[in-house]
Amino acid sequence: MNWLILALVFWLAAWAANVAMVRSKWAETRLVRVVVPVIFGLTLVVAWEALVHAFNVSAAILPPPSAVADTFARSTGMLWEDFTQTVLKGALRGYFIGAAAAFGVAILIDRSPFLTRGLLPIGNFVAALPIVGVAPILVSWFGFDWQSKAAVVVVMVFFPVLVNTVQGLRETDVMLRDLMKTYAAGYFTTLWKLRIPAAMPFIFNGLKVGATLALIGAIVAEYFGSPTRGMGFRISTGVGSLSIDLVWAEIVVAALAGTLFYGVVAWFEKKVTFWHPSQRG
Amino acid sequence: MWRTGCAKGCARGIPMTKTALSVLTVLASIVVIWYLAVAPMNIRVALDQAERTGAAIDPPSAVERRNISVWTLMAQNREHIADGYSLERPRLPTPAQVGQELWRTTGEMVLKGRTWSKRSLIYHGWITLQSTFWGFLLGTTIGIVGAIAIVQSRVIEMSVMPWAIISQAIPIVALAPMIIVLSSQVGIEGRGFPKALISSYLCFFPVLVGMVKGLRSPTAEQLDLLKTYSASGVQRFMKLRVPASLPYLFTSLKIGIAAALVGAIVGELPTGAISGLGARILIGDQFGTPLAIWAALFAAAILAGVLVTVIDRAQQMLLRRMGMRS
Secondary structure, three states: OHHHHHHHHHHHHHHHHHHHHHHOOOOOOHHHHHHHHHHHHHHHHHHHHHHHHHOOOOOOOOOOHHHHHHHHHHOHHHHHHHHHHHHHHHHHHHHHHHHHHHHHHHHHHHOOHHHHHHHHHHHHHHHOOOHHHHHHHHHHHHOOOHHHHHHHHHHHHHHHHHHHHHHHHOOOOHHHHHHHHHOOOOHHHHHHHHHHHHHHHHHHHHHHHHHHHHHHHHHHHHHOOOOOOOHHHHHHHHHHOOOHHHHHHHHHHHHHHHHHHHHHHHHHHHHHOOOOHHHHO | OOOOHHHHHHHOOOOHHHHHHHHHHHHHHHHHHHHHHHHHHHHHHHHHHHHHOOOOOOOOOHHHHOOOOHHHHHHHOHHHHHHHHHOOOOOOOOHHHHHHHHHHHOHHHHHOOOOOOOOOHHHHHHHHHHHHHHHHHHHHHHHHHHHHHHHHOHHHHHHHHHHHHHHHHOOHHHHHHHHHHHHHHHOOOOOHHHHHHHHHHHHHHHHHHHHHHHHOOOOHHHHHHHHHOOOOHHHHHHHHHHHHHHHHHHHHHHHHHHHHHHHHHHHHHHHOOOOOHHHHHHHHHHOOOHHHHHHHHHHHHHHHHHHHHHHHHHHHHHHHHOOOOO
16 A cells, blocks of 8 residues: 555656646756656656555566566676677668668669659558568578578568658759759769758658667567577567566667667757758757 | 558649559569569479479489579579479469469358358458457547647646657567566456557557647637637637648558557567467468468558558548548
C-alpha cells in the first residue's frame, strides 16, 4: 500500500512541477524543454517500480526497473557483444548499403521521367508492405551470421529512401533549373549544386524512416537463426528461459541504440538542411 | 507513403493511361529480372536434384561444386538450367510458381468449399486481418485522443511528445515476445490481444502526428471569425478544428493501417503463432517450404493494397460530401 501512495504522491508532485515549469516565463528555454519530458519519463519508471512492489508481481513476469538496471550493470560485456553483432555489424552495414543503393538507383531512374512515373506508385506501395517477412528467405540465402541481417536491413531501408529521393529530385521548380541553364551548368553541375541539395529534406525523411526500420529488420532476422550472440537471439532465448530481466536489459539497449541512431540522423539533417523552413522555426 | 497512381500525375495534367503504362513497364521489367535471377539462384539445387536422378553433371559431386561460382556451373551444365524453373523447393521460386501457390491456397480452396481450412490463406489472412483491425482501432483511438490532449494542453504536449517520437525509435519487435509472455501470464487467452497491442503501437504514431497537424491547421483569421460569432471553446473545436483535421486524419489513417498490418505480422513472426499470415511465413521457414513463405508474403501485400484502397475510397467519398477537394 505504501508503494502505491508513494507512486501517487510522486506522480502528483512531478505533474505539478511540470505544470509550474510550463506556465513559468522560462517555458521556452532549452532547459525546460528537456527537463519536462525527462520528469514525465521518470514518473513512468517510478510508477512501474511501485506497481511491481505493491502487487508483488513475480520477477518472471515483470521485473522492477531496479532489477533491470542491476542486470544491465552486471552484464555490460554480453550486452556490448550483442550490440556489436546486431547494431554495428547487421543494422548499420545494411543501412549504409541500402541507403547508398537507393540513392544510386534514384539518380539513375531520375534521368527517365517515364520510369520515374512508373516507379513512384510501386515504390510507395512496396514501402508500405510488411517487408520484414522476407527475413526467413534472406536468412536461408545468406546464412546465419550478420550478412543475412544486413541483407534484410538493405531491403527494408531501400524503398523508403528510394521513393523519397526520387520525389525530392523532382522538387526543384522550372525557374531554378532555367537559372542553372543560363549559368551554362551541365547535367551533373545542376544535379550536384541544385537538385541534390533541394532533395535533401526528402532524402532525410527517408533516412529517418529507414533508421527506425533498420533495427527492427536486424532483430527480427535474428529470430530466424543467428550465431549464439545478438540482441534478437538473446531476447528469444531469454523469453524461453524466463530470464526476463535480461530481456528487459536488451530492450533498454535496443531503445538506446534506436534513439541514438535516430538522433544522429536528425542531427545531420539539421546540419545539412539548415536552410529549410522546417529547420528554422 | 501511399498515393494512388493518378493523384499526382493527374494534378500535373498527365493522363492516367500514361501513368498506368509507366507502372506496367516497371512491373514487367521487375518480372523479367526476377525470371533471369531464378536460373543462377536455383542452379545448385537443380544440379543436386539432377545428380540424384543419375544425370551426368560436371563436376559430379556436390562437395566439388561448392567452391565453383554459379556462372561456371551454368555454363558447364546448360541442359540443367531449365530444371531450376520447376523445383519443388526452390531458393527463388518463379513468379508463376508463386502465383500457382497463391491460387492453390485461395481460389482453389474456395472452389472446393474449404475456404476456412487451416491450409487456406484466406483463413490465415482473416486471422491477421482481425488483429490488424483491432490494432488499428486501438492505435487510431490512442492517436486521436492523444492529439486532442496535446492540442489542448501545453504541459501534455511538452511531456508526451518527445516520448511519442522516441517510442518509434524503439524497435517494437524487441518488445513483441515480452508483450506475448506478459499477456499470457496475466491470463489473457489467445494471441489476438498481444498482436493487436503490437500493431496499435506501430499505428498510433502517424495518426497522432497527423491529427496534431490537422487540429492546428485552422488559421488565426478563421479562429477569430468564430470568436466574433461568440462560439464557445467546444463549438470552435467541433465546428472548425475537427472538420479541418479530417484530410490530415485520412492521410495518416492510410499510413496507419499499413503500419497496423506490419505490426500484426511482426506480432506473429517471433512468437510461434500457428495461424495468421506471419505464422505461415514462420511455418514455411521451419518446414523448408519456400513457396508457402512467398505466397504468404504476396497475400500480405495484396491485403495491404486492399486496406489502403478502402480507406482511400472512404476519404474521397467523405471529403467530397464535405465539399473539400480530395
